[in-house]
Amino acid sequence: MPSEFKGSLLKNAIEWLLTKCSSRIEPVRSVCQQLVSNLAVWAIEGIISHLVAQRLCINILWNDQAHFCIDHVIFISILREKFYKIKDNKLADAATPTINFQFFSFKLLTYLLLIFFRSHWITKGCGSYFEE
Amino acid sequence: MAAILKSKNSDTYLKICEGTDNHALKEIQLQPNEDIPSVWLNTLLGSLDCFVWLLNDKFVSAMTLFSVDYTPVIFKAVRFFCDTTLARLDTMDTDEYPNLTIREAEQLEALKCQVVISILRFLNKLLEAEFEGLDSAFLHPRMAALVKPMWGKCLWKMLSLLTLEPATLAFSLRNRLLREQMLKQLRTCLQLLPQKLPVSEKSKLLAAFNQSLAEHANDTAYFQNISSASMQDEVKAGTIDYADGFLILRETQLCQQLDEVKFFSFLTKLCIMYNLSAELAPWS
Numbered sequence: 001m002p003s004e005f006k007g008s009l010l011k012n013a014i015e016w017l018l019t020k021c022s023s024r025i026e027p028v029r030s031v032c033q034q035l036v037s038n039l040a041v042w043a044i045e046g047i048i049s050h051l052v053a054q055r056l057c058i059n060i061l062w063n064d065q066a067h068f069c070i071d072h073v074i075f076i077s078i079l080r081e082k083f084y085k086i087k088d089n090k091l092a093d094a095a096t097p098t099i100n101f102q103f104f105s106f107k108l109l110t111y112l113l114l115i116f117f118r119s120h121w122i123t124k125g126c127g128s129y130f131e132e
Numbered sequence: 133m134a135a136i137l138k139s140k141n142s143d144t145y146l147k148i149c150e151g152t153d154n155h156a157l158k159e160i161q162l163q164p165n166e167d168i169p170s171v172w173l174n175t176l177l178g179s180l181d182c183f184v185w186l187l188n189d190k191f192v193s194a195m196t197l198f199s200v201d202y203t204p205v206i207f208k209a210v211r212f213f214c215d216t217t218l219a220r221l222d223t224m225d226t227d228e229y230p231n232l233t234i235r236e237a238e239q240l241e242a243l244k245c246q247v248v249i250s251i252l253r254f255l256n257k258l259l260e261a262e263f264e265g266l267d268s269a270f271l272h273p274r275m276a277a278l279v280k281p282m283w284g285k286c287l288w289k290m291l292s293l294l295t296l297e298p299a300t301l302a303f304s305l306r307n308r309l310l311r312e313q314m315l316k317q318l319r320t321c322l323q324l325l326p327q328k329l330p331v332s333e334k335s336k337l338l339a340a341f342n343q344s345l346a347e348h349a350n351d352t353a354y355f356q357n358i359s360s361a362s363m364q365d366e367v368k369a370g371t372i373d374y375a376d377g378f379l380i381l382r383e384t385q386l387c388q389q390l391d392e393v394k395f396f397s398f399l400t401k402l403c404i405m406y407n408l409s410a411e412l413a414p415w416s
Contacts, residue, residue, distance in 0.1 A: 021149070024175055024177075025174075026178075
């Protein structure tokens, strides 16, 4: 499970998502509505009928009891994937997932730079040792 | 929004669609000659789309959605849009948007057209709703009282204009895509309205259509302008508008309930106009 979506962030993710379903920006609104509709169906697909699933699961989600309904990992993965897709398409006007994404990217970049310089230093160091 | 999620009341749904805080759909006041701001139009459009989505995907029934103490803003907002748009038609100058560039004016017109289409969609979803064995939710006193701010002369006048004179509300033949979307929703709306409306409102709706038919049948402007070559295109467009309107009316039950004399006068005029521009053959 991605760390940024652990624990209470699940609730934040749903909060963020629902505020977008009446957004002034049409593409954001459209993606949000499609995502919520899909989530409601996917969540308990195959257990009960399509219509009942939609009604039941969306009520559960809005009552903040999502963990009784669906598998967290699948749900969060879908949310995460969709948020990042929205962000990549420059449609998102929300802060939370974007900040998480930027923070994640920044950390990744820092790690990559550290690894690069460290290995460069070791190689150079070893090289100079062998040259001697 | 956290409060919204914890709430188990059905106003949760209303708040999701009408927004909260800075993004909320609010009633606004306009200065004389001031047009509706595009930000407000976009907010209204977002709310209407959201309501249609909730009802369309059956997440919630219309009766549950509006059966709360929290008063919905959406009905008043729709009324405000209709009132302002029609008032603007009466006072419109030659330069419709003096402070806007041509491109900005076109974008604003397109936005208003989208709002009109969304209002029709919203209206259709409400008309399809049933409640406690009644075939129309509007026959239930609580629902009828809630929707009352939206019903009125302006809404019925707007529907009659959309049927007989869509170009006045920017649904011209050049705007083909938006025009077709609007006509599709309007057709459904006019089929449902005579069946689902309470008797008092139905008589007001019929009165608005009868008045429009009489106005168009007595309008001699088309015949005076036909001699002018520059007006030919406008006359042809008007003929197509009337023909489309006639076809829509004929498909619905509304046609049978309209004033026969007025409808016949309108039809006679339409036949004369059709002969004048026979090459168009709009209903051939």
